[in-house]
Amino acid sequence: EVQLVESGGGSVQPGGSLRLSCAASGFTFNTYAMTWVRQAPGKGLDWVAGISDRGESTYYADSVQGRFTISRDNSKNTLYLQMNTLRAEDTAVYYCAKDGRGYNFGLFDYWGQGALVTVSS
Amino acid sequence: EIVLTQSPGILSLSPGESATLSCRASQRVSSNYLVWFQQKPGQAPRLLIYGASSRATGIPDRFSGSGSGTDFTLTISRLEPEDFAVYYCQQHNASPYSFGQGTKLEIK
Numbered sequence: 462e463v464q465l466v467e468s469g470g471g472s473v474q475p476g477g478s479l480r481l482s483c484a485a486s487g488f489t490f491n492t493y494a495m496t497w498v499r500q501a502p503g504k505g506l507d508w509v510a511g512i513s514d515r516g517e518s519t520y521y522a523d524s525v526q527g528r529f530t531i532s533r534d535n536s537k538n539t540l541y542l543q544m545n546t547l548r549a550e551d552t553a554v555y556y557c558a559k560d561g562r563g564y565n566f567g568l569f570d571y572w573g574q575g576a577l578v579t580v581s582s
Numbered sequence: 583e584i585v586l587t588q589s590p591g592i593l594s595l596s597p598g599e600s601a602t603l604s605c606r607a608s609q610r611v612s613s614n615y616l617v618w619f620q621q622k623p624g625q626a627p628r629l630l631i632y633g634a635s636s637r638a639t640g641i642p643d644r645f646s647g648s649g650s651g652t653d654f655t656l657t658i659s660r661l662e663p664e665d666f667a668v669y670y671c672q673q674h675n676a677s678p679y680s681f682g683q684g685t686k687l688e689i690k
Contacts, residue, residue, distance in 0.1 A: 565677070567677070568632055569629065572627055
């Protein structure tokens with residue numbers, strides 16, 4: 462059974478940093494691309510960043526380019542999202558999701574339960 | 583960026599009825615790259631349909647997808663109480679991948 466478990470969410474002041482983690486199990490982690498999708502309170506879904514199976518290729522939404530960094534440690538079956546220079550508009554539940562291919566294909570077939578990030582002074 | 587517009591915003595129906603949800607793209611989307619998700623309150627999205635018309639693993643056959651080009655449809659026949667949720671379409675034809683704003687299917 463595929464399982465994705467996010468951690469590291471919390472409250473942070475504007476301009477601060479936070480790192481999310483996503484522990485994966487139930488599939489061969491190093492053969493699939495992974496992604497982060499966020500959902501602001503009461504709003505829709507918003508793709509944030511993606512990374513290929515071996516981590517050599519990364520992709521970002523314009524809204525987070527230069528502030529967020531997606532990475533992975535295949536030896537630990539873990540996906541990360543380093544978030545710097547956080548803004549109030551980054552407040553959201555952040556989901557990690559498994560892609561259906563090893564490259565950035567965009568078919569998100571399994572999702573974690575989400576981690577809430579709140580940016581407020 | 584491809585913008586997806588879903589309609590209606592809210593759909594009020596009774597169990598046993600059929601639901602038709604629409605997703606319109608601002609540019610042509612290959613049918614291979616249009617998916618539908620279901621999201622219930624407090625839960626993560628669940629993949630329902632990929633490739634515009636293929637059901638994901640474990641999805642009942644009362645869910646069906648169709649469409650091509652810029653117009654896609656999710657049809658839910660014989661609504662069950664557990665089907666009342668928010669539905670999102672998403673395209674992965676071109677990056678950045680984009681989602682529609684959602685259709686809330688509520689019990690009438």
